[in-house]
Amino acid sequence: MLDFTGKVALVTGAGSVGEGWGNGKATAVLLARQGAQVCGVDLSAEALAATTAIMQAEAMGDRWLALTCNMTASEQVKRVVDQCLARFGRIDVLVNNVGGSAPGDPVSMPQEVWQAQLDLNLTTAFLACKHVLPVMEAQFDAGGTGGAIVNIGSVGSHSFQLGGRVSAGYAAAKAGLEAFGRSTAIAYVRKGIRVNTVVPGSMHTPLVEHRLVKQLGAADAAALIAKRHAAVPMGFMGDAWDVANAVAFLASDAARYITATQLIVDGGMTAARSA
Numbered sequence: 001m002l003d004f005t006g007k008v009a010l011v012t013g014a015g016s017v018g019e020g021w022g023n024g025k026a027t028a029v030l031l032a033r034q035g036a037q038v039c040g041v042d043l044s045a046e047a048l049a050a051t052t053a054i055m056q057a058e059a060m061g062d063r064w065l066a067l068t069c070n071m072t073a074s075e076q077v078k079r080v081v082d083q084c085l086a087r088f089g090r091i092d093v094l095v096n097n098v099g100g101s102a103p104g105d106p107v108s109m110p111q112e113v114w115q116a117q118l119d120l121n122l123t124t125a126f127l128a129c130k131h132v133l134p135v136m137e138a139q140f141d142a143g144g145t146g147g148a149i150v151n152i153g154s155v156g157s158h159s160f161q162l163g164g165r166v167s168a169g170y171a172a173a174k175a176g177l178e179a180f181g182r183s184t185a186i187a188y189v190r191k192g193i194r195v196n197t198v199v200p201g202s203m204h205t206p207l208v209e210h211r212l213v214k215q216l217g218a219a220d221a222a223a224l225i226a227k228r229h230a231a232v233p234m235g236f237m238g239d240a241w242d243v244a245n246a247v248a249f250l251a252s253d254a255a256r257y258i259t260a261t262q263l264i265v266d267g268g269m270t271a272a273r274s275a
């Protein structure tokens with residue numbers, strides 16, 4: 001078990017699109033279980049309420065702050081950073097988890113959808129970093145530790161297209177997120193701040209039932225899920241805890257010498273496809 005006692009984590013997209021465990025929700029709960037004070041941000045008050053109920057049921061409510069925010073709006077992001085600081089006094093960990101895919105190639109995808117994909121998957125991380133990096137840098141300049149930032153990418157930006165479909169905006173944005181992470185990591189490498197990206201493969205989060213089944217038009221959700229399991233070399237999709245555990249490691253002091261890199265969490269999918 002990693003120890004986050006005394007650390008403050010800001011996790012974006014800390015709810016989940018449906019019942020069960022999304023990546024941000026599992027990450028927020030895992031960091032809290034390991035001792036962190038956690039500020040969870042989400043667009044959906046309802047999704048956040050479900051995470052709050054878990055925090056309270058596990059007697060972690062006093063170390064939890066839930067804030068609704070549209071992470072694509074700079075002034076709202078600034079507000080949650082200020083509220084997190086007012087409640088907990090510092091920010092040691094930032095998890096840029098907000099994201100989601102929309103299908104389409106450059107011809108089929110309207111420009112508004114393309115722009116919305118870049119905003120959701122890339123600009124959200126940019127804005128969080130814009131407002132959190134000065135906080136972490138000030139902590140470092142004051143003689144303390146700076147911080148750790150973990151982005152959530154996707155193997156969809158490497159080679160794998162979910163269900164065989166093309167999601168050009170998502171792929172571009174998630175590839176950009178990795179590059180943004182490396183670039184920011186080097187910019188802050190002497191300021192006590194590490195930046196890395198976890199790159200999940202095909203994960204069985206509530207998003208599969210709620211969004212992909214609709215997007216892919218699969219009449220039979222069970223068939224789609226079986227297909228997704230079978231497409232993974234390990235023979236099964238990962239889940240939100242596989243992502244959360246990778247995030248926790250990269251955010252922890254155990255990863256103190258790791259920055260500007262990607263941790264692929266995909267059951268062997270990327271290697272099998274490039275073999």
Ligand SMILES: NC(=O)c1ccc[n+]([C@@H]2O[C@H](COP(=O)([O-])OP(=O)(O)OC[C@H]3O[C@@H](n4cnc5c(N)ncnc54)[C@H](O)[C@@H]3O)[C@@H](O)[C@H]2O)c1
Pocket residue numbers: 012013014015016017018021022023024025041042043044047069070071072097098099100101120152153154155199200201202203204205206207208
């Ligand atoms: N599930 C997978 O198979 C998979 C695979 C690779 C990468 N990912 C990535 O993991 C991340 C989380 O995925 P998930 O499956 O847990 O999805 P999810 O939709 O369940 O969770 C995302 C949360 O973000 C919130 N959100 C959406 N837009 C927001 C905004 N503008 N501001 C604030 N909050 C907002 C949603 O309300 C939701 O609670 C995403 O970045 C996704 O691209 C997921």
